[in-house]
Amino acid sequence: xxxxxxxxxxxxxxxxxxxxxxxxxxxxxxxxxxxxxxxxxxxxxxxxxxxxxxxxxxxxxxxxxxxxxxxxxxxxxxxxxxxxxxxxxxxxxxxxxxxxxxxxxxxxxxxxxxxxxxxxxxxxxxxxxxxxxxxxxxxxxxxxxxxxxxxxxxxxxxxxxxxxxxxxxxxxxxxxxxxxxxxxxxxxxxxxxxxxxxxxxxxxxxxxxxxxxxxxxxxxxxxxxxxxxxxxxxxxxxxxxxxxxxxxxxxxxxxxxxxxxxxxxxxxxxxxxxxxxxxxxxxxxxxxxxxxxxxxxxxxxxxxxxxxxxxxxxxxxxxxxxxxxxxxxxxxxxxxxxxxxxxxxxxxxxxxxxxxxxxxxxxxxxxxxxxxxxxxxxxxxxxxxxxxxxxxxxxxxxxxxxxxxxxxxxxxxxxxxxxxxxxxx
Numbered sequence: 540x541x542x543x544x545x546x547x548x549x550x551x552x553x554x555x556x557x558x559x560x561x562x563x564x565x566x567x568x569x570x571x572x573x574x575x576x577x578x579x580x581x582x583x584x585x586x587x588x589x590x591x592x593x594x595x596x597x598x599x600x601x602x603x604x605x606x607x608x609x610x611x612x613x614x615x616x617x618x619x620x621x622x623x624x625x626x627x628x629x630x631x632x633x634x635x636x637x638x639x640x641x642x643x644x645x646x647x648x649x650x651x652x653x654x655x656x657x658x659x660x661x662x663x664x665x666x667x668x669x670x671x672x673x674x675x676x677x678x679x680x681x682x683x684x685x686x687x688x689x690x691x692x693x694x695x696x697x698x699x700x701x702x703x704x705x706x707x708x709x710x711x712x713x714x715x716x717x718x719x720x721x722x723x724x725x726x727x728x729x730x731x732x733x734x735x736x737x738x739x740x741x742x743x744x745x746x747x748x749x750x751x752x753x754x755x756x757x758x759x760x761x762x763x764x765x766x767x768x769x770x771x772x773x774x775x776x777x778x779x780x781x782x783x784x785x786x787x788x789x790x791x792x793x794x795x796x797x798x799x800x801x802x803x804x805x806x807x808x809x810x811x812x813x814x815x816x817x818x819x820x821x822x823x824x825x826x827x828x829x830x831x832x833x834x835x836x837x838x839x840x841x842x843x844x845x846x847x848x849x850x851x852x853x854x855x856x857x858x859x860x861x862x863x864x865x866x867x868x869x870x871x872x873x874x875x876x877x878x879x880x881x882x883x884x885x886x887x888x889x890x891x892x893x894x895x896x897x898x899x900x901x902x903x904x905x906x907x908x909x910x911x912x913x914x915x916x917x918x919x920x921x922x923x924x925x926x927x928x929x930x931x932x933x934x935x936x937x938x939x940x941x942x943x944x945x946x947x948x949x950x951x952x953x954x955x956x957x958x959x960x961x962x963x964x
Contacts, residue, residue: 544839551832557688558828562821563624564634564683567617568696569814571676572703574610576807578676579710580800581607582669585655586714587792589662590721595793604652611645614676618642634682641675648672662718666711673707681908692820698751699813702759705743706806712736713799719778720792727783734779735930751813758812762805770798907945914948 581603584596618638651668654660680703684696715733719725748756774795778787911933918929937947 544835544842548832548835548839551828551835555825555828555832558821558825560624561687561689561692562818562825563617563621564686565692565696565814565817565821567614567621568680568683568699568817569811570610570613570617571680572699572807572810572814574607574614575673575676575703575707576803576810577603577607577610578669578673579707579713579803582666582673582710583713583717583796583800585665585669586662586718587721587796589655589658589660589665590718591789591792593658595721600656607648611648615642615645631686634679634686637675637678637682641672641679644672644675662714662722666714666718669714670711673710677703677707689824692817692824694750695813695817695820698747698749698755699810699817701743701746701750702806702810702813705740705747706803706810708736708740708743709799709803709806712740713796713803716774716778716795716799717792720787720795721789723787723789725778725781725783725785725787730779730783732925733775737775739930755809755813755816759806759809762809763802767798767801771802774798907948910945910952911948914951917951 581600584600584603587596588600621638622635651665655665677700680696680700684693684700687693687696712733715729715736719729719733744759747759751759774791777791781787911930914933915926915929918924918932919926922929922932924932933944933947933951936942937944940947
């Protein structure tokens with residue numbers, strides 16, 4: 540008959556399996572981050588190419604496509620390795636569903652690039668196509684964060700997802716501004732979208748700061764030199780503060796692109812640090828768990844060579860003194876060893892409870908995001924609003940009613956069946 544220690548060892552082995560899987564998932568997140576960064580740059584370059592009628596960035600685009608192809612292959616290999624691994628995380632069904640959704644998007648990239656190269660689509664359509672693919676890749680990262688079972692790893696994954704999301708919004712802003720400057724004009728709709736992208740970035744970076752810790756936050760702030768920030772703000776004001784329809788200087792398009800690229804490349808440096816910290820944390824935790832497992836297996840082997848005494852330590856008071864083992868006959872592991880094993884089991888139970896409580900706190904951020912996104916989707920479907928307009932409606936309602944955004948989102952979802960359709964009562 541198996542002892543309690545045997546099942547404690549089984550629990551540790553399961554924990555190690557989960558950590559091993561989290562380590563592979565964390566490596567996937569880092570690889571996805573590099574592909575997303577490359578696709579973001581390709582999107583910006585493509586926007587300038589299209590908005591300038593093929594006059595700018597043709598050579599840069601060819602080099603960027605080659606870089607993207609290599610990184611895409613690395614991501615696909617990570618996807619294949621996850622699918623081939625018989626071990627599964629608790630949210631594997633959702634994770635694989637996200638991967639299944641984004642793979643056709645990756646398959647469609649060559650045709651998209653062909654149309655862009657032939658100048659057969661507007662810059663806005665090309666931007667939306669890249670946004671869709673990148674959103675699919677970031678959804679895989681979101682599921683990786685949502686499925687993490689260790690709170691420290693989960694915190695880093697949440698920080699990384701929000702930083703990657705903020706960086707993607709910065710990439711969208713680069714593409715939006717590049718198209719505006721290259722075309723020589725700005726429009727009211729584009730201005731509103733631009734302002735929404737700026738505001739959304741700040742929210743993402745706030746969540747990143749909350750979960751990343753002071754060292755990573757300090758590194759991020761160190762990558763924001765005042766002169767570069769001032770230049771970015773100056774160009775933003777030129778395009779967004781002027782009345783809609785006012786002519787913009789097309790020569791500012793490469794200036795804007797370079798300014799945004801320096802900022803996004805700095806973000807990539809922080810993102811790479813996040814990915815490295817994530818891998819290191821997984822390695823340390825796996826090593827610690829394997830050390831514990833070795834100690835427990837040694838203890839179990841000692842028990843196997845000693846006859847067991849009658850079990851009674853389970854009912855001891857927590858502070859009760861240990862009872863000396865019997866001295867007659869063969870030595871038994873008895874109450875003292877049994878008490879030690881029970882302490883190990885209790886420590887493990889308390890550790891798992893603490894981990895569960897911290898995980899609930901960490902995942903609250905992800906759950907809030909899910910609810911806000913669902914509420915925005917509902918408003919977009921029922922009111923025919925854009926994503927920016929739906930978010931503005933939620934935010935304005937929260938400000939007017941002095942409520943949290945998440946509370947407003949929950950109220951919208953609870954009233955789903957009563958919402959008007961297409962503006963009709």
